[in-house]
Amino acid sequence: MNIRQQYMTLLEQLVAIPSVSAMETHLPEIATIIANEFRKLGAQVIYDDTYFAPFILAKFLSRNPNAKTLVIYNHYDVQPAEPLNLWQSDPWRLTAHDGKLYGRGVDDDKGNLTARLAAIAEYLIENNQELPINITFIVEGSEETASRYLTAYLAKYQDQLQADLVIWESGGKNAEDIIEIFGGNKGIVTFDLSVTTAANDLHSSLAAIVDSAPMRLSRAIATLFDSLGNIAVPHFYDDVVEPNDREKALVQALPLTRESLIAQHGLTVPLYSDRNGDNLKETLYFKPTINIEGITSGYNGNGVKTVLPATATAKLESRLVPNMSPDLTLQRISDHLQAAGLSDIVITKTLGQPGYRSDMSDPEILRVIDVVANYYHVSPVVLPTSPGTGPMAIIHQSLQAPIASFGVGYAGTKDHAPNENIRLSDYNQHIDVIKALIKRYEL
Structure with missing residues (x-):
């Protein structure tokens, strides 16, 4: 079994566990499996179950004493699968058809986590078990319930946390199939x-x-x-905090239109921006x-x-x-x-x-943008924030490093909804681009 097949099997195992933080179910079970996978790869692992959702801190150390540190944030908890009758297949079983993988958490966030583990495993095999950077994983189990106790966990291990860049838990391609990189959330x-x-x-x-x-x-x-x-x-x-001119310009460059939004979601009511004359993109991202x-x-x-x-x-x-x-x-x-x-x-x-926005002109963010552009052969859509929510402000307060988010998803992923899915091609591409980002630190 090759590395990608190995971590696809892990993804199948993780999807089968209904780790719903809102119900506080199966969280130690899945966290133990993930911690053991890190140990198998040679990471130094802290597993802390002080609170209901265990916290995992896994470190891969470079032999270079001057190496920078990349932190990767992921979570193993998921949203409830209900309404179950709207699923085309069992939400707790990884199902593949038509080039897609279906299951609760396959994108948010178990697919992103396993793709990144696969990337590190492949990189280590291809490079004599050596890394040009330190890589630290922060994996929590309450992201879907506002990251309860994450602040306490981070404070407990503050002396072991430092970063030059943080890669966020998820992301993907937009309706035009162009990869997006965003640096904040509400x-x-x-x-x-x-x-x-x-x-x-x-x-x-x-x-x-x-x-x-x-x-x-x-x-x-x-x-x-x-x-x-x-x-x-x-x-x-x-x-x-009002967006600055660069942030407004980044959002205005989005291909999103009123018509595409209505068509994508089958909307039958007027948009608020139609009623009050506000800018649709700025309202969505900044209000x-x-x-x-x-x-x-x-x-x-x-x-x-x-x-x-x-x-x-x-x-x-x-x-x-x-x-x-x-x-x-x-x-x-x-x-x-x-x-x-x-x-x-x-x-x-x-x-x-609270919410957070990164400076998208930070040199480490620009490094990510360049790596992604070179891999996909197209300029990514760069956004200072997303309209969604996550604990970016909590992570940034602890690490004081810029944050970039991109992942295995696409416009039809259906996070939090029935029939959550990813495309296998996007999953494999994310493995490749994470490897490319690690390799860039060799220079």
């Missing part, structure tokens, strides 16, 4: 809103005189936005959001039940840009509801982490 704060309006559900005839819980909750959520979809919470935007993830209340079974619900709950999130505090953002939302006469709406924070 932060997030997630929270529940709940309200109770009576001791129990009431007969709906009382709707003439009694406010229901879902009505009151809906009214509270509606106050968060103006008629154009802008966030109406006072001071919500006060701490936003914070408030989103309703779900609302639960009343009777949702078959047929009719004429009831006035006494309780209602909604799950919301706010995506944050650099300099926005998760806690302060949530406090401003709470203050707004209080001022609106909705003090009975209970706010419960669930997760939170």
Whole structure:
């Protein structure tokens, strides 16, 4: 079995483990397997299970005393696979057809991790077990739940952490099949809103005189936005760091259009940027959001039940840009509801982490861009941030090194959704480009 087949077998093993951090299931099991794989490759490994999701720190050391250090960040936890009925195959079994690999976590993030392990294994075999740089892997198991305890783990091992460059956990090609490199992401704060309006559900005839819980909750959520979809919470935007001219130019160079976005997702509602005249690309990448993830209340079974619900709950999130505090953002939302006469709406924070943007003109970032351009024979799309979220700010605070993200995905990967998949060709290309990046440090 060659190296790539060996790590494809590992990927199959990892996908089979439902390591859902939201459920706190199977995390020590999968972390132990990954730590052992690092040991087999000759890394110095720290395995720390102080918290519910074990932390792995694996070091490959160069014999060059002046070697730079590359840190690679990955995670082994995944999103839940539900709704299961929408999967074409078992989400917990790696399935291959039509040149694609299917399974929960095959892109986010088990495919990226195994491709990088394969790259190092091949490089070591091809270069007499020597590396021109030190390579440190940071692998955690709570990325999908806002990287709980990552800050504590990093603080515990701070004396063993230093970096010249960080390669992020994922990434891929855009709808035009051009590889993207991004250097930042939005932060997030997630929270529940709940309200109770009576001791129990009431007969709906009382709707003439009694406010229901879902009505009151809906009214509270509606106050968060103006008629154009802008966030109406006072001071919500006060701490936003505006993008500089270079960051704006990088985003404006994206091939993304209003029409392609609508076609890609089958959208049937107007875009907010259509309503308020804002720049679509700058809004997507540089503005914070408030989103309703779900609302639960009343009777949702078959047929009719004429009831006035006494309780209602909604799950919301706010995506944050650099300099926005998760806690302060949530406090401003709470203050707004209080001022609106909705003090009975209970706010419960669930997760939170800040946002971050790299300087995409840093020499180490430029090295990555050059390696990627030479390998793919096309200039990559370079972005200062992504509209998604991850613990970049936490990693940067600890390592103080620029961050570049690219990976095995493509526009049809369907992260977090049913039928998550990658193309085998992209997987193999990522192995090659990681090897090319390591080799560049020989110069």
